[in-house]
Amino acid sequence: DQQVKQNSPSLSVQEGRISILNCDYTNSMFDYFLWYKKYPAEGPTFLISISSIKDKNEDGRFTVFLNKSAKHLSLHIVPSQPGDSAVYFCAASAYGGATNKLIFGTGTLLAVQP
Amino acid sequence: DAGVTQSPTHLIKTRGQQVTLRCSPKSGHDTVSWYQQALGQGPQFIFQYYEEEERQRGNFPDRFSGHQFPNYSSELNVNALLLGDSALYLCASSSPSPLNTEAFFGQGTRLTVV
Numbered sequence: 001d002q003q004v005k006q007n008s009p010s011l012s013v014q015e016g017r018i019s020i021l022n023c024d025y026t027n028s029m030f031d032y033f034l035w036y037k038k039y040p041a042e043g044p045t046f047l048i049s050i051s052s053i054k055d056k057n058e059d060g061r062f063t064v065f066l067n068k069s070a071k072h073l074s075l076h077i078v079p080s081q082p083g084d085s086a087v088y089f090c091a092a093s094a095y096g097g098a099t100n101k102l103i104f105g106t107g108t109l110l111a112v113q114p
Numbered sequence: 115d116a117g118v119t120q121s122p123t124h125l126i127k128t129r130g131q132q133v134t135l136r137c138s139p140k141s142g143h144d145t146v147s148w149y150q151q152a153l154g155q156g157p158q159f160i161f162q163y164y165e166e167e168e169r170q171r172g173n174f175p176d177r178f179s180g181h182q183f184p185n186y187s188s189e190l191n192v193n194a195l196l197l198g199d200s201a202l203y204l205c206a207s208s209s210p211s212p213l214n215t216e217a218f219f220g221q222g223t224r225l226t227v228v
Contacts, residue, residue: 006156034216036219042221043118043120043219043221043222044157044204045219046216046218046219049216089156089157091156099209101147101159102157102159102206102217104156104157104158106155106156107156
């Protein structure tokens, strides 16, 4: 049972435009959500997180939106840069934030075209 | 700060053998989690260690075991290796602080079982 789903395996956008990566979850006990970026041959790198008490969190070019009623979150990258090309993973946890076990989606490969 | 370090980076083992992977957490972190990432999938939680005890466990067989040492470093052991154990094994460290907002990952160990 896939509790965290990233239904788009890949996404291609032009440099300077907005990238929107989506994530859906099924477990209503999830209360903390994180986005990680992963380059080949490297471990995942933390990007941004959001607690379920918020509906938006912003950090520079990255903004995460959370819609609890729809069990949906999205990551917006504005403006997109070629260096953003990587696999993006959505992760969720319950009762303990980032310390608790993380349930990951299958990832979305983002390609930013110059 | 060296961050999370894992060794070795690559490993080739024969089916039926045993393997030990190692992880040193980020300075100041006392919680270590292990994940398995198969090709094309997101990381899957194996188990977590805190205060030298296994605190949580994912859906992995008993062939997967671990240990945490007093200096918080950790080992993942896999016995009776199967071809299906071939994957990237990731270690993540975190702290139990309620302000903790992310888990830091190492670069991973690529295990190939032949």
